[in-house]
Amino acid sequence: MTELLAKLNPEQRAAVLHTEGPLLVLAGAGSGKTRVITVRIAHLVAQGVAPERILAVTFTNKAAREMRARLAALIGKERAKLPFVGTFHSFCAEILREHGALVGLSRSFVISDGADQLALLRGVLRTLQVEGVTMQAGDLQARISLLKNRLIGAEAFLAKAADEQDELVGRAFTRYEEELARARSVDFDDLLLRTVQLLKRKDGPLAILRERFRYVLVDEYQDTNAPQYEIVRAVAGGHRNLCVVGDDDQSIYGWRGADVTRILHFERDFPGAKVVRLETNYRSTEPILRAANRVIAHNTERHPKELRAALGPGEPLQLVLAENDSEEADHVARDILALVGRRAARFGDCAVLFRTGPQARVFEEQFRARAIPYVLVGGRSFFDRKEVRDVIAYLKLLVQPDDELAFARAIGAPPRGIGAKSLERVLAHTATKRISLGQAFEEADTIEGVGAAAAGAGRD
Ligand SMILES: Nc1ncnc2c1ncn2[C@@H]1O[C@H](COP(=O)(O)OP(=O)(O)O)[C@@H](O)[C@H]1O
Ligand SMILES: [Mg+2]
Incomplete structure (x- = not known):
């Protein structure tokens, strides 16, 4: 354990060692937030906390898998003795399988994913007509999800419908909920909402969960939405051994009901919280960070912070203006070939980022034409x-x-x-x-x- 602690910088170490009471770790990208969470869990276990009393929430299944693997290496391999590390959704699914009967869920409920939802909504839209309004199933899905995440139900929304489109959304929402119930199905949003309901009940499992999970950790806290926030507050509410890490400059889920003010208000929600700032970045060189800092400085609601590069100086950024997308892709492909040609990099060291899925196509064309091997990440999921x-x-x-x-x-x-x-x-x-x-x-x-x-x- 001393070895692990020695690999942390002083701020990271302070975050790991502050085990009791609320803690906010506020930091930029690549500053070792996830490392803090992982080492903190290992430290708690080394201090004698039983692993099964620790709950760590990550934002993706992939992140959860990686953290579990690291923890298994750090604190021993016996599966039964690992902490609960998973997404909010997997945590909720587990609670609901056990206690869902209290909120009317059958034990064998099915989870509908995004594609199932769309199929259902297309069906609902076919049967509903509101004068002069048309709507795509995808837009409807987004509207419903947003309403659910703001804890607004179909009836409440319909009652306040401002125009015809709202009315269509409200009626479709009602039907959608009926259809899900009939198929004994819940969508991803329901997993969260039913859990919130369950935790509010006097006869619910809140006391059991508080007793069971004495230490709660949340990664990417800036991306939590209203129901997730309520779940965290409920479970950590008694003992207040809550550690959240996040970056108010990095929230990417505004459209999903995530709200950066939540991270900004942590100190108000949990009075006496210790705040640790991590300002050393281990991923990028100075020129890259300087550019990023300048862009981020334009954000209005944020905790002030500046990132320093552990990697020191590096090559300057290049800004290339291309006439069109194929010229852009052509330039990128030639750059990669040049780098690899003079052995400055391998193909696997290069990454191309783009904003939307369809933009991948021109790059793929160029890479194929020049026999550049590539892996498309994201794209159509398996x-x-x-x-x-x-x-x-x-x-x-x-x-x-x-x-x-x-x-x-x-x-x-x-x-x-x-x-x-x-x-x-x-x-x-x-x-x-x-x-x-x-x-x-x-x-x-x-x-x-x-x-x-x-x-x-x-x-x-
Ligand atoms: N104190 C440290 N010394 C050296 N490398 C570190 C340190 N803390 C983190 N790193 C490395 O920096 C990278 C980013 O860490 P990570 O925990 O993923 O950051 P974040 O979650 O803040 O984006 C990882 O490769 C990690 O191993
Ligand atoms: Mg991280």
């Missing part, structure tokens, strides 16, 4: 590929035969001769008669407009 989604739909049906979204997907892969119309009619039948999908297909021959072949295929 789990959004058709064949993967198909298999997942079948697996979901095994767990939850009434999952209509999964059913709709599975029935078309491979094609079984059931059209969208027939499926819609059968689904309508389940709704009016309040029966399960399986039952509906048993009597599908009797549903008007559903052919015998389709009925047979569905039973199949």
